Amino acid sequence: MELETSESQQPDLDLETPPSPSDIFIAPSISRGQILKGLSYSYFSPLPTILQQNSSAESSEPQKCVLGIDEAGRGPVLGPMVYATFYLPTELHESLLAEKYHFNDSKVLTPETRSSLMRTLCTTETDLYASCGWAAKLLSARDISADMLAPTPYNLNAQALDATVELISGVMERGVDLEHVYIDTVGQPEAYQRKLEKFFPGVRITVAKKADRDYPVVSAASVVAKVTRDAALEVCWEAYAEQPADGNAVEKEKDKGADKGWGSGYPSDARSINWLKANMDPIFGWGTETRFSWGPAKDMLEGKGAPAGADWPVDDDEDTMKMTDFLVSRGEGSNQRDELANWYGTQVTEEIF
Template identity: 60%
Template structure:
């Protein structure tokens, strides 16, 4: 798997499925100020009445994600839980939850709206949570000297969500998770953390287990709405410039590199020095390549006395050191401090 974890090539139908609906439902998991600032955060729904009335009730829990591969917008991990006896009857038979990728944006949005509407059967019996990992934080972790890769970030998000639900007293007896990498390795790690819970980690779990399908919908609708929030500043700028003859800012589509609308938007809005805002994953090859090409003729005076950095690209100063690691106390402007340069 590539270091950037970018999407594989998608056909036109897949790109359209990944594109947010124009009227996507904004669930309580959308914290607008945090999203615009580029912050990572978690949201937990209240414990549903049917479980809260009897906390000894055995529950099944599922986890899935949305937005692993895009260059724009957050990655969202979602957790969904409900009483074991309602797992198939309520989710699969009554509401027809499925992998979010095979549901239309409108269907996903409507299911999420029902889940968040008081007095519906979904709201009374189901709890859910999300962890939104911002594009800014994903890239910062991946480009840091001590690389915190996407798999590790995803696994930690999953574990933190489950721990919080268990800490609230929910009696989870079964857990189903869509895998990250090899399912057997992932499953063994989780079983060491929760040895008394029956855990299943599987490929395509979002199409095999209704509770994972429901988590998939929560993750996808939250990401879609968050993507809309990320685009708001650009809509505002465009509205303010109407009638001035300035170039129109196109919609960015699904946010995936395979989407021509996304790459067109990246090229059109890129600042030659700063690139883009908090909505962009600078660690993705798509963004790095555009910056390197655009910055070919950009002159920058770096505060260094020698000529060692004359042929370096701007993005080299933001790249991680890989396995070599680094120490902020002895690193300075991208160069290793030598003994001759130490100050006593």
């Protein structure tokens, strides 16, 4: 099952846990309003200066580019899943990303290093900004769960494929001439690659496990995805910290366990599970930051430790009721009078005529 595959991953929880708020870089891909509403959305950076100049030159050939795609937050019960893409001229792939800036799989970089690289990418005076473009697709926890629990389930693999296609298409629509696309995957690379080749027949596509380690452009995409997810989690966390209990935000944080935070958001993280237990509304569960379709959340809501539940009456298939059953009381001691007549004022009798 897709859910079991996602939740069974065992990440390094320390590296997956967002850094302290002061160390989180809030990239332009963060839309606070949309995140708090539980909306999924996409962000595309401006076209790199080097590609803008190339497209404006009448005699020049389109500059060939490579593009990488990776994700962050596939398995957590808290926060969005973020797919990110990163692209730049093919000739700069190794020299700029690997040799100069030392991009690597975001899971082996410290939070401080990830934020520093992302900040450089978003600083207009740097060669990264001038040469590289990027984009991010945030799939909210609310939308992920709603789609997976729909009558016709829209599973996580299908959501991931559509996000990937949207990002590649969006870059191409901006006039970028893609020569080669590299994609990291947790599933079967061959099947995934064949699907994408049908969408983009004119582009060479390589889908591989550990692509975020082997191809610098995918490493850069993994940094974009992870920094964006960390910032999105911080926005979700602030929403809880900003809601005071009895006018005292400090006491609310203390009551909710805010001094410990909610950790990485993964089901294997005790901090995340403890936060879910401490903050669960017995009827409505949690807010838009929680994936209701994930096992731990479902267990808490559907009976394993849930303090409250709701039983809905089952419709009777036999049509044995008469219209008068709704109008006349037949209970013991009843005077058999029409109840509707007593709802407003005094019952009408023959004496008034």
